[in-house]
Amino acid sequence: xxxxxxxxxxxxxxxxxxxxxxxxxxxxxxxxxxxxxxxxxxxxxxxxxxxxxxxxxxxxxxxxxxxxxxxxxxxxxxxxxxxxxxxxxxxxxxxxxxxxxxxxxxxxxxxxxxxxxxxxxxxxxxxxxxxxxxxxxxxxxxxxxxxxxxxxxxxxxxxxxxxxxxxxxxxxxxxxxxxxxxxxxxxxxxxxxxxxxxxxxxxxxxxxxxxxxxxxxxxxxxxxxxxxxxxxxxxxxxxxxxxxxxxxxxxxxxxxxxxxxxxxxxxxxxxxxxxxxxxxxxxxxxxxxxxxxxxxxxxxxxxxxxxxxxxxxxxxxxxxxxxxx
Amino acid sequence: xxxxxxxxxxxxxxxxxxxxxxxxxxxxxxxxxxxxxxxxxxxxxxxxxxxxxxxxxxxxxxxxxxxxxxxxxxxxxxxxxxxxxxxxxxxxxxxxxxxxxxxxxxxxxxxxxxxxxxxxxxxxxxxxxxxxxxxxxxx
Numbered sequence: 001x002x003x004x005x006x007x008x009x010x011x012x013x014x015x016x017x018x019x020x021x022x023x024x025x026x027x028x029x030x031x032x033x034x035x036x037x038x039x040x041x042x043x044x045x046x047x048x049x050x051x052x053x054x055x056x057x058x059x060x061x062x063x064x065x066x067x068x069x070x071x072x073x074x075x076x077x078x079x080x081x082x083x084x085x086x087x088x089x090x091x092x093x094x095x096x097x098x099x100x101x102x103x104x105x106x107x108x109x110x111x112x113x114x115x116x117x118x119x120x121x122x123x124x125x126x127x128x129x130x131x132x133x134x135x136x137x138x139x140x141x142x143x144x145x146x147x148x149x150x151x152x153x154x155x156x157x158x159x160x161x162x163x164x165x166x167x168x169x170x171x172x173x174x175x176x177x178x179x180x181x182x183x184x185x186x187x188x189x190x191x192x193x194x195x196x197x198x199x200x201x202x203x204x205x206x207x208x209x210x211x212x213x214x215x216x217x218x219x220x221x222x223x224x225x226x227x228x229x230x231x232x233x234x235x236x237x238x239x240x241x242x243x244x245x246x247x248x249x250x251x252x253x254x255x256x257x258x259x260x261x262x263x264x265x266x267x268x269x270x271x272x273x274x275x276x277x278x279x280x281x282x283x284x285x286x287x288x289x290x291x292x293x294x295x296x297x298x299x300x301x302x303x304x305x306x307x308x309x310x311x312x313x314x315x316x317x318x319x320x321x322x323x324x325x
Numbered sequence: 326x327x328x329x330x331x332x333x334x335x336x337x338x339x340x341x342x343x344x345x346x347x348x349x350x351x352x353x354x355x356x357x358x359x360x361x362x363x364x365x366x367x368x369x370x371x372x373x374x375x376x377x378x379x380x381x382x383x384x385x386x387x388x389x390x391x392x393x394x395x396x397x398x399x400x401x402x403x404x405x406x407x408x409x410x411x412x413x414x415x416x417x418x419x420x421x422x423x424x425x426x427x428x429x430x431x432x433x434x435x436x437x438x439x440x441x442x443x444x445x446x447x448x449x450x451x452x453x454x455x456x457x458x459x460x461x462x463x464x
Contacts, residue, residue, distance in 0.1 A: 022355075023335065026373070033375035192411050196376060199409035207336045266407070269435040272337055279440045293414040301418075302401065302428040303448030 014090040021211075024091035027204045031098045034196060038109040041190040043116040049183045050117045060246060061174060061184075062114065062122055066130035067242075068171040069110045071163060074140060075201075076103035078147050079160050083205065086153035092208065099201050106194045113187055135242035139167060139235055146231070154216075157209040158228045158271065162235055165202030165267035166260070168195075170243050173256045173288065180287035188291065195292070206270030213272065228271060232264060258284050329449075330362060331369035332386050339371045339405050341436035346446060359389035365400045365456050367430060367449060372406040372417035381416040390425065400456060401430040403445060408434055 019025050053061070080100035087093040114123045130136055146159035172195055179188030213221055239260055247253045261277035262284045268276055275282075329350035333339035343350045350369065351360050368390075374381035390396050402425075404418025415432035422429045430448055433441045 030373070030375050030380075033377070033379070036376075193376075195409045196411060199407050203336065203407075210337065211335070265438070266435055269338065269341075272341075275438065279438050282438070289408060293408040293411050295412045296408070296414040296432075301431045303431045303444050 012090065014094060016091065019091060020089045021091065023204070023207055024089055024095055027200060028091065028095050028098065030200055031095065031102070031197070034193075034200070035102075036193050037105060038112040038190060041186055041193070043113055043186050043190065046117060046184045046186045049185070053183070056249060058118075058122070059126075060250065061178075062118055062126040063129055064171045064174045064246060065110045065113060066123075066126045067133070067136050068168060069107050070130055070136060070140060071167055071171075072103045072107035072110075074143065075160070075163060076100055076107060078144060079103070079163060082147040082156055083153075083160060086156065088208065088211065095204065099204075102197050102201075106197065109190055109194065113190070117187075133242075133245075135238050135245065139238045139242070142231070142234060142238070143167075154209060154212045154224055155227060157205050157212065158224075158231060161202050161206045161209065161270050162232060162267055164198045164205065165270050166232070166264050167235065167239065168198055169259055169263040170239055170246070170256060173247075173252075173259050176288050176291040177252065177255075180285075180291040192292070202267065202270045206267075206272065210272040225273060228268070228273065229276065232268070232276065236260070236264060255285050255288070258282060259288060328362070328364055328366035328453075329369055330360070330366050330389065332371065332383050332389075334371065334383070338436045339369055342405060342433065342441075343369060345437065345442050346449075348446070348449065353385045353389050355385055359385060359392070359395075361392055362395045362398050365398050365453075367401050367403060367452070368399055368421065369403045370405065370417050370421070372404055372410075372413065372415050374410065374413040374416045376413070378413050378416055381413065381420050383417070386417070386421070390421070396425055399425050399427050400452065401428050403431045403433065404429060405433050405435065405437070 016025070050058070080096050080103060084093050084096050087096065143159045143163050146155050149155060172191060175184060175188045175191040178184045213224060216224065240257065243256045243260065244253050247256050258281065262282040265275035265277055265282060268274065329343065329346070329348060330353060331339055331343050331350045332353040332355075333341075333343070334355065340352075351362070351366075353359050368386070370386050371383060372381050373383055390399070399421075402418045402421045404415035404421075406413075406415035406417070408414045410416075414434075415429075418429040418432055421427070430452070431441065431445050433445075437445070
């Protein structure tokens with residue numbers, strides 16, 4: 001006999017001309033405008049640069065990328081889908097399907113890098129490494145446990161923002177480091193596309209978290225904030241160990257940790273919280289910042305006291321019809 | 326007195342920056358008629374660009390600046406953004422600076438760091454001291 005109590009209700013057809021939250025449409029438009037596939041990036045131009053890396057650097061790169069692949073796989077298959085039943089609007093659900101799919105594109109991209117630059121044996125070894133690496137598995141476990149906790153939609157969002165805006169960065173550091181030295185520059189272009197997407201994901205999920213927080217009592221908000229900072233501490237401990245294991249041999253650990261602190265603070269800001277790490281702990285190597293946003297520092301701002309702020313940079317598309325003057 | 330005008334969407338980063346500066350400010354509404362300014366001021370705005378840089382300046386900011394007498398009083402722009410958006414980081418500042426012939430005073434990420442707050446407070450204080458000095462009001 002059919003159990004009618006289990007029958008799901010027919011959803012209402014989504015009407016994008018009746019928007020309940022403007023942010024849904026804004027983010028949908030931004031994400032779809034930014035759509036890309038790894039085939040867009042001429043990765044094979046990095047073959048020569050790849051061949052000039054040391055064995056140690058090559059192994060590190062492949063391992064870092066399998067670690068990133070794992071995070072994207074989780075976000076694609078578990079993270080973004082886990083947020084969908086919590087969606088406050090039907091449009092939020094649609095945005096989350098875009099996020100889920102782009103995470104699959106990101107995960108797929110690393111395999112494009114591998115098939116272009118590496119041997120099958122090297123790649124198989126790195127995937128084995130990622131499946132067995134205690135730190136990588138531990139951070140994945142912490143996040144998955146929050147996704148599976150049925151009680152709290154907001155805790156799921158916290159975990160998701162930490163994955164999107166914090167956990168990726170121990171990995172993203174390496175291609176930015178290479179790029180700042182003119183190495184693997186096409187791979188870096190691909191990573192920058194991923195970074196751009198993850199920034200919107202963290203921003204949007206953090207925004208939805210803030211809307212959810214508004215519905216809580218002051219005491220519940222404090223409890224949620226304590227949970228978020230607690231989870232960040234736990235993840236940071238693991239990230240610090242993971243960073244040491246990967247980057248100690250190259251002498252880059254302290255540089256990477258500054259980048260972790262900086263990104264942890266940005267993840268907290270996405271959730272509407274204040275920074276945790278003091279500015280002194282977040283002094284990211286300027287070469288890494290320049291690799292993240294190439295060109296954006298060419299026009300120094302007025303208050304930093306260097307350069308001419310009146311020299312305005314490249315021509316960009318603006319909607320002139322919106323400006324009367 | 327440091328007159329600031331700012332737009333912040335409900336993600337709240339720019340509003341948090343304004344709060345932490347502690348200098349007050351005139352908020353621009355997301356919809357409806359923007360306020361009009363009657364004294365020199367600095368604009369603080371987020372950036373909403375896609376990958377090609379389109380749509381960098383939020384619509385409420387455009388509506389605000391379309392009023393010529395208000396625009397004539399604009400002395401500079403502080404742009405919020407995120408370096409993760411690469412070349413379009415804080416692009417709204419560059420677009421407004423070019424269109425209005427004013428300097429980008431500062432670029433900050435999200436709600437800004439403590440260092441940003443100190444730097445902006447000091448910068449604004451100098452800027453407005455200069456503006457208030459009778460001989461140095463820009464033509």
